Amino acid sequence: MVSFLRPDLAEFAAYRVQPPAADGPPSNSVDVLDTNECPYDLPAELKAKLAWSYQQEIAANRYPDGGHGGLKSAIADYVIESADLGKGTIGPEHISVGNGSDELIRSLLIATCGGREGAILVASPTFSMYGILAQTLGIPVVTVPRDPITFAVDEEGVAAAIATSPVPVRMVFMVHPNSPTANALTPGELDWLHQLPTNILVVVDEAYFEFSQHTTVADVLTRPNWVVTRTFSKAFRLAAHRVGYGIAPPTLTQVLEKVRLPYNLPSFSQAAARLALAHRQELLAIIPELLAQRQHLQAALATLEDFIVWPSAANFLYARPTAISPEILFTRLRHQGTHVRHISGGLRITIGTPEENSRTLDHLRQALAEG
Numbered sequence: 001m002v003s004f005l006r007p008d009l010a011e012f013a014a015y016r017v018q019p020p021a022a023d024g025p026p027s028n029s030v031d032v033l034d035t036n037e038c039p040y041d042l043p044a045e046l047k048a049k050l051a052w053s054y055q056q057e058i059a060a061n062r063y064p065d066g067g068h069g070g071l072k073s074a075i076a077d078y079v080i081e082s083a084d085l086g087k088g089t090i091g092p093e094h095i096s097v098g099n100g101s102d103e104l105i106r107s108l109l110i111a112t113c114g115g116r117e118g119a120i121l122v123a124s125p126t127f128s129m130y131g132i133l134a135q136t137l138g139i140p141v142v143t144v145p146r147d148p149i150t151f152a153v154d155e156e157g158v159a160a161a162i163a164t165s166p167v168p169v170r171m172v173f174m175v176h177p178n179s180p181t182a183n184a185l186t187p188g189e190l191d192w193l194h195q196l197p198t199n200i201l202v203v204v205d206e207a208y209f210e211f212s213q214h215t216t217v218a219d220v221l222t223r224p225n226w227v228v229t230r231t232f233s234k235a236f237r238l239a240a241h242r243v244g245y246g247i248a249p250p251t252l253t254q255v256l257e258k259v260r261l262p263y264n265l266p267s268f269s270q271a272a273a274r275l276a277l278a279h280r281q282e283l284l285a286i287i288p289e290l291l292a293q294r295q296h297l298q299a300a301l302a303t304l305e306d307f308i309v310w311p312s313a314a315n316f317l318y319a320r321p322t323a324i325s326p327e328i329l330f331t332r333l334r335h336q337g338t339h340v341r342h343i344s345g346g347l348r349i350t351i352g353t354p355e356e357n358s359r360t361l362d363h364l365r366q367a368l369a370e371g
């Protein structure tokens, strides 16, 4: 390690999505079911509209709108609609837009813990980016386990972890519904989050809101220490464009605006997000079908021997083989061209098209039968 670098960074691995198996099918015939995207691209006429907006409305030589004005207003309207809130309750002053919600997570870390004594708390297994981004900023991560069967948070364990953390906990991250385990926060967990002292910021990551329809956005209006993050990468089919947003009390939004990069979101991505919001009815109309596919796949997987599949409030399933290791099953699936995520002692399987889901089922049957 060269001497000008921070020694702790030597231990980290860069975030990398695994490439397809070298001895598996060619990458263009692999079912990509490891990143929880929507299996459908934008409809062709919306793509054409977006291309038109690039040609007619975007000056490539000009910086993007660094204030995200139009996009923030459109997001605020969507948030009100999505949470059934009163007209005008959420405005652009509650919204901060990021280059993916990953950027917002980093901004939140900088705003709460960076440069001073502060730790974050996560309940494992959960989304890995919180811990990864915290560590790159030198921020300690307090990890508490979830119940191994229900994946509920052990509230007493969390209270003890907060009370005994050598560095004070400033932020708690919860995914609603959680990734990889697909369970939504329970009323009991929400009560516990509501009771946290206001010197701890509660971050509720609603990346899968459009699938679960569970939201805590109303809490942003009544609690100074509550922020919700969401993304255009999943239900809105814009993972290629990297757009995420946070909904927070204006005092917090102002700080998030201070710590982000000035032109963090390219003009083309802003145009894509506005287009997706304007056509949300059409884009989100696919969700009932995806949920029906999820029910169907889950019911089929539940009949497999030596295999456990959990209920899901999102567009993916969490499952675990009981007679072989998840790693072996994962590798067999890869060789068959079904690319899922091996994570936290199990497999996270994205719901794809009906054809992909039926291949997932066939491939799992074959892979488990190999013994």
Ligand SMILES: *Cc1c(COP(=O)(O)O)cnc(C)c1O
Pocket (backbone or CB within 6 Å): 036, 099, 100, 101, 102, 103, 127, 175, 179, 205, 207, 230, 231, 232, 233, 234, 239, 242, 243, 244
């Ligand atoms: C996919 C996902 C996101 C989205 O991240 P982006 O940076 O917006 O693409 C955020 N949180 C969780 C838990 C996710 O699974």
